[in-house]
Amino acid sequence: MTSVVILDYGSGNVRSAQRAVETTGATVSISADFDEALEADALLVPGVGAFAACIQGIKKVRGDQIIGRRLAGGRPVLGICVGMQVLFEKSTEHAGEGFFEGLNEWPGTVEKLEAAVLPHMGWNNVAASTGSQMFKGIENERFYFVHSFAAQKWELDPHEMLAAPKVSWSNHGQDFVAAVENGPLWATQFHPEKSGDAGLTLLANWIATIK
């Protein structure tokens, strides 16, 4: 049976993420244990609230090392909401303090959306990337978003030796990155665990990629 660890670094409501992943048949634990998080078949990095608090929480449990080592070994990691934002190089969320550095798995800056109504709260469409495994069977569904910041550009240069990441987009005032499938590293700006049946299917699609 597939084992999944939800990285427990003090981020909000992780119980519903646990229950949602359990519907796929996986065994799910909420843990900050270094070895357990490293050894699990898949790691889910949740994230709500402020970017800086999430980064600090993740680093406190050495989540940056856990993620880095897992990716080096090609082992699946899924970041959700701020758990996706922290994967980028930096965020302007704490602009008073200059840029706040992320985990830098991907280049680019997480910036505030320019929209009449913020936060972007509710169910929105995603333009799924061609050939997406993540959105297989749920290409036309809506997903639940709640955020004010997002990556508005995808800046990772393509490389002929590497498979191109699949980047899916949404729009609220402007286009932003809604989801990424980049080898073992997947991420969603929306909350699959709060997106009803479509979200549960997405999580099942993730678990199905795990060998």
Next chain:
Amino acid sequence: MSVAIRVIPCLDVDAGRVVKGVNFENLNDAGDPVELARRYGNSGADELVFLDIKASSSNRETTYEMIRKTAEELFIPLTVGGGVRTVSDVDQLLRAGADKVGINTAGIANPELISDSAKRFGDQCIVISVDVRRNQDSPSGFEATTHGGRNSSGRDALEWIIEAAERGAGEVLLNSMDADGTKNGYDLELISAVRAKVEIPVIASGGAGKLSDFAPAVKAGANAVLAASVFHFNEISIQEVKAKLAGSGEVVR
């Protein structure tokens, strides 16, 4: 591509039970919040609100247990409000499985509760819930009330909502005490007045009685429409509301 207008049923709960009856067919237990939450989740609700109507300290643990059980089965967002007085209350509700917490009376008495909660848990999970009553003596013509509309807070509703948004509330649940229970439609002037002043999402509440009441609230600026009895008594279904909104050119899920 744009975000859908949310349709939100609100359940009044007391001591872990749904009160003010819900009238669905084939319901095993009309008071069971878990069964009702599941039912609404399956019938197209975009979110669910639990309002703990008494929220005394003695039944707090029952409320947490109820949220825990509901959150186990509900894969749409859950907001819980009623009697939230301290940052610790917010923390416990979120830990139990609420995605958002509504702060009402205690926020007016202690605005720091909004700032402190938003700072600690994030703007996205703090809903400022305001019971508004028309009052010509208030600068905007609307005043904020406390204790479910029984008492005047002495604060202008618009000023308070602007302050709460500045303090980090991520959404406003705008309940018109004048319209509440009348079934004569939402207070459209109130919705427009608030929409003009804040950028956070506005949930319209109070007054929904017929299918044609929902689209005008959205036209007036609401991002979400909330109702209770018309849904509970099966007078209007969530799908009917969505079809009607779609017919008026609004985006729905």
